[in-house]
Amino acid sequence: MLKGIWNAFIALFMIVTIAAANIIPESILVLSDEKLNNLVNGTDPTNNVGRLISQLTSKGEVTFKQYSDDNLEVFFGGDIKYDHLVLLPSSKKTVGDKAHFTAQSLKDFINGGGNVLIVGDCDAQQPEPIKALLNDIGIYPSPKGYQLLDHFNVGSEGSGIKLDNSNLISNRIVDSLLIDSYKGGAALISGNELLFPLVKGSKTSFTADSKKADVPLTQESAWTFGNQGFAAVAFQALNNARISWVGSSQLLSPQLVLWTLKDRDVLKLQFVTHSKESAPEKVDPKIYRVTEQVLYTIGVSELVDGKWVPFEVKNEEDKLQLSFKMLDPYQRINMQPLGPVSSNENDSRLDTYAYLANFTVPDHHGVFTFELDYKRPGLSYLMDNRLVTVRHLANDEFKRSWEITNAWLYVACAGIVVVAWCLFVINFIYIGKPNTSKKHQ
Amino acid sequence: MAKEKVPTVMKEKTGAAYNPLTDVTSALKITFNDYFHTLTPRLKLIDTFLAFLVALGILQFVYVVLIGNFPFNAFLGGFCSCVGQFVLTVSLRLHLKESMLEENNESDTPDSKKSKSDEDNTIGLANVGVERTFADFLFASLILHFIVYHFIN
Numbered sequence: 133m134l135k136g137i138w139n140a141f142i143a144l145f146m147i148v149t150i151a152a153a154n155i156i157p158e159s160i161l162v163l164s165d166e167k168l169n170n171l172v173n174g175t176d177p178t179n180n181v182g183r184l185i186s187q188l189t190s191k192g193e194v195t196f197k198q199y200s201d202d203n204l205e206v207f208f209g210g211d212i213k214y215d216h217l218v219l220l221p222s223s224k225k226t227v228g229d230k231a232h233f234t235a236q237s238l239k240d241f242i243n244g245g246g247n248v249l250i251v252g253d254c255d256a257q258q259p260e261p262i263k264a265l266l267n268d269i270g271i272y273p274s275p276k277g278y279q280l281l282d283h284f285n286v287g288s289e290g291s292g293i294k295l296d297n298s299n300l301i302s303n304r305i306v307d308s309l310l311i312d313s314y315k316g317g318a319a320l321i322s323g324n325e326l327l328f329p330l331v332k333g334s335k336t337s338f339t340a341d342s343k344k345a346d347v348p349l350t351q352e353s354a355w356t357f358g359n360q361g362f363a364a365v366a367f368q369a370l371n372n373a374r375i376s377w378v379g380s381s382q383l384l385s386p387q388l389v390l391w392t393l394k395d396r397d398v399l400k401l402q403f404v405t406h407s408k409e410s411a412p413e414k415v416d417p418k419i420y421r422v423t424e425q426v427l428y429t430i431g432v433s434e435l436v437d438g439k440w441v442p443f444e445v446k447n448e449e450d451k452l453q454l455s456f457k458m459l460d461p462y463q464r465i466n467m468q469p470l471g472p473v474s475s476n477e478n479d480s481r482l483d484t485y486a487y488l489a490n491f492t493v494p495d496h497h498g499v500f501t502f503e504l505d506y507k508r509p510g511l512s513y514l515m516d517n518r519l520v521t522v523r524h525l526a527n528d529e530f531k532r533s534w535e536i537t538n539a540w541l542y543v544a545c546a547g548i549v550v551v552a553w554c555l556f557v558i559n560f561i562y563i564g565k566p567n568t569s570k571k572h573q
Numbered sequence: 574m575a576k577e578k579v580p581t582v583m584k585e586k587t588g589a590a591y592n593p594l595t596d597v598t599s600a601l602k603i604t605f606n607d608y609f610h611t612l613t614p615r616l617k618l619i620d621t622f623l624a625f626l627v628a629l630g631i632l633q634f635v636y637v638v639l640i641g642n643f644p645f646n647a648f649l650g651g652f653c654s655c656v657g658q659f660v661l662t663v664s665l666r667l668h669l670k671e672s673m674l675e676e677n678n679e680s681d682t683p684d685s686k687k688s689k690s691d692e693d694n695t696i697g698l699a700n701v702g703v704e705r706t707f708a709d710f711l712f713a714s715l716i717l718h719f720i721v722y723h724f725i726n
Contacts, residue, residue, distance in 0.1 A: 533725050539644035541636050542651030545629050546721050549654045553714055556622045556662075560707070563614045 158192035158393075159213070161206065164220040165199055168256055180381035181220065181251075187389055188218065199259055204229035206237060212244040216393050219248065220381075221256035235264035247374045249392045251381050254279040254317045254342065270322030271365050271377050274339045274355040280318040280363060280379065282337040287313025291342075295363065299331050304510040305366060305391045306330055316380025318361030326367055328509040330376075331383060333361035364388070372398075372512040391510070395435070399443055399512045402431035402475035402484045406502055406518065409490065419521045420500075421529070424493045428454055428502055430467070431475055431484035432514065442472040442485035452514075454489040455503040462494040497524040613673070619666045623659060630655035650725035657717045661710055668706040 162185070169181050188194050192215070197204060199222045206213055217238075227233045238261055242248060250262060257276040258266070266273060274280075282293040292313040300309045309331060318339040321327055333339070339355035347353055355361070364383045367375040376392045378384055390396045405415050409425035420426065432452070434443035445451050456463040467487035475484040493500075500522050506514035533539040630652060637648050 530726070533644055533647045533650075536644045536647070538640055539647035539725070542633060542644070542647040543725055545633055545651040546654045546718075546725055548629065549626065549658055550718050552622065552625060553658060553718070556618065557711065559618050560615060563618055 158215040160188050160192050160194045160216045160218060160393075161214040162188065162194055162196050162218045162220065163199055163204070164196070165222040165224070165256070167223045168253070169220055180384050183386075184218070184251075184381070184384050184389060187386060188393075191393060191395070192216075198228070199224065200228040202228050204233035206233070206241045206246070207244075212241055212246045215246060217241065217246060217248045219250045219258070219262055221251060221253035222259050223256055225257060225260050227259045227261065233259075233261055235261045235268065238262070238265045239268065242369055242373045242375065243371065245371055245373050247392050247394055248376075249389065250375070250377045251384065252317050252319075252377065252379045254315060254380065266319075266377060269367050269375065270324035270327050271367070272320040272322075273377065273379070274317035274319065274361075277341050277343060278317055278339050278355050279342040280314065280316060280333055280337055280339050280356075280361055281342065282334055284336040285334055287311075287315075289313040291315065293334075293337060295331065299334060299363070301329055301332055303328060303330055303366075304397060306364075306385055306387050309385075311382050314363065314380060314382055316363060316378075316382060318356050318363050318379055319365060319377065320356055320360060321362055321365055324367070326369060327365060328367075329362040329365045330388070331362060331364040332359050333363065335359060337361060366391070366510070368510075368512070370513065394512075395438075397511050398435040399506075399514055400433045400435070400440060401504075401514050401516055402433050402440075404428075404430045404502075404504070404516050404518065406520070416518070417520070419523055420493050421526075422493055422495045422497055422522055422524055426456075426489075426491055426493055428467075428489040428491075429470070429486060430504060430516070431473060431486050433475065433484045440475075440483045442482060444472075444485050445469065445487075450508055450511075452487050452504070452506055454491075455505065456491065456494070456500055457503055458496070458498045458500045461503075462496065462500070463491050465489050465491055493522055497522050611670075615669065616666065619662055619669070623662055623666075626655050626659045626662070630659070647725050650721045653724075654717065654721040657721070658714065661713050661717065665706060665710040669703060672702045672706070 185194070195214070204227060206217065238248070248265075250258070250266065252258065252273050254274070254277065257263075258273065263273070280293060285293050287294050289312070292315040295309055295311040295314045297309055300306065318333055318337075321329060333356065335358050338349060338357050339361050340349060340353055341347075344353070363379040365377050366388075367377075369375070372394075374392050374394060376388060378388070387396070406417075406426060406428040407413075407415050408417060408420065409427050412427060430452070432443040433440035435441075452467040454463070454465055454467055455461040467489045470486040470488050472482040473484050473486045474480060474482055498521075500520055502516075502518040502520065504514060504516040533543055633648065633652050633655065637652075642648055
């Protein structure tokens with residue numbers, strides 16, 4: 133008897149521990165070069181990299197590895213081994229684990245949903261796989277020794293340049309910038325739509341080899357000119373994996389790190405429903421009729437401090453849009469905010485913001501899609517497609533003629549013809565009779 | 574009667590004060606005279622009905638030109654009921670005229686050999702022809718109105 137209770141207690145305890153173990157802390161892999169940053173033997177918290185490391189340790193389980201290590205595998209079986217990858221600069225071009233740490237494995241890591249933070253340095257370089265990855269997504273960082281310079285805007289220490297809010301490209305990730313003396317590289321970027329630069333060089337800036345200051349500046353000796361050069365670039369893949377590159381650890385602002393590690397600006401589509409306005413209680417009907425009024429409702433949440441809160445659109449350009457399309461969008465409309473709601477029926481917590489689109493189905497039958505395609509730089513993407521059929525009017529759904537005012541005249545005329553015809557027939561019969569009787573006389 | 578008039582017209586043509594207008598008016602006069610001469614109450618009734626149908630058809634046509642052809646089926650129904658009825662009535666009139674002429678010819682030419690019973694019989698046959706025509710007209714008109722009613726919806 134006692135043993136049975138004890139066993140039950142143990143079983144319960146195990147269930148509880150398993151449930152607790154399910155909340156796995158996020159794992160982060162930090163790759164560095166001990167010649168540049170000795171992270172294992174404690175870091176200087178006043179240092180930029182030290183601040184980054186303390187931010188990372190507060191977030192999850194951090195693993196430190198060297199580029200020269202033999203095993204740099206980022207996959208475990210088919211799944212990604214770490215949630216996030218932080219790549220600090222290196223003194224060498226090569227890595228220890230050439231077989232597993234390649235540009236392709238890094239791309240697979242991103243395709244698997246992992247986020248990557250890449251830190252550059254003008255006196256160091258990126259190992260070959262990382263450089264190849266950056267080039268593939270359209271970021272071309274300046275080579276080792278090249279530095280972003282500006283003779284009209286020299287930094288406070290006599291070297292480097294001063295970066296302030298005028299260098300900031302308006303974005304939702306970093307809202308203010310002030311670096312007295314920026315010592316770092318700059319990158320050229322391609323026209324990749326998923327890329328969005330954060331910090332740009334001033335008009336008079338250029339990127340060139342800082343050790344050859346006496347060499348005249350030419351097209352060959354410079355990496356970027358003016359606004360071409362970007363000191364910080366962010367990238368969000370279609371699977372919402374995030375990559376960011378900064379030219380120097382000076383630009384590692386906590387907001388950018390939070391963004392890269394998916395702690396902010398993460399959206400979630402809590403629900404999508406559509407219904408006829410005439411029968412809103414029937415949710416998600418498969419078939420609509422032409423020229424019917426449709427209600428399309430979605431709920432969007434945003435991750436703030438680890439909790440889902442209502443996501444309210446504040447700017448005109450951030451509005452959510454719905455397309456009702458069959459090959460081409462027949463309707464594309466801004467969604468109207470409804471207000472915060474709860475995503476769960478049994479929960480009274482308001483964690484979602486509801487948006488509504490109320491529109492008329494086009495007078496065209498076919499297979500249509502409710503398409504929500506929300507891609508704004510910095511916010512995670514929302515995509516949703518719902519296929520419905522739009523049918524034409526059924527045989528008995530057309531208006532009767534007497535319901536149409538225009539048709540009254542025709543209906544009346546047809547009626548008058550019938551009446552006149554009846555009168556005619558009666559008269560015809562009665563007029564005929566005296567005629568024949570006359571003839572007989 | 575028309576043959577008698579033709580020479581007078583020819584004479585006027587050869588005259589010095591020749592006016593083409595008088596030609597037209599005289600032709601019209603002849604037509605009208607002929608028409609009113611042969612008019613029976615039945616034909617008069619038919620013609621009145623025809624005129625009424627034409628007026629109704631024109632009214633609908635003007636309406637559709639002014640307002641637009643939105644309930645097109647209703648317009649077609651209303652208009653076709655006028656046109657169809659007009660056609661049917663015209664064919665009735667033609668049959669009637671024909672049988673009347675036959676009747677007149679028979680009654681105008683005195684045939685002594687024909688017995689009274691025979692005469693009765695022929696008149697009876699003519700009457701049956703008219704009645705048959707009229708029955709056909711009734712049947713066709715009923716079908717027309719039935720179709721128009723359904724087409725107007």
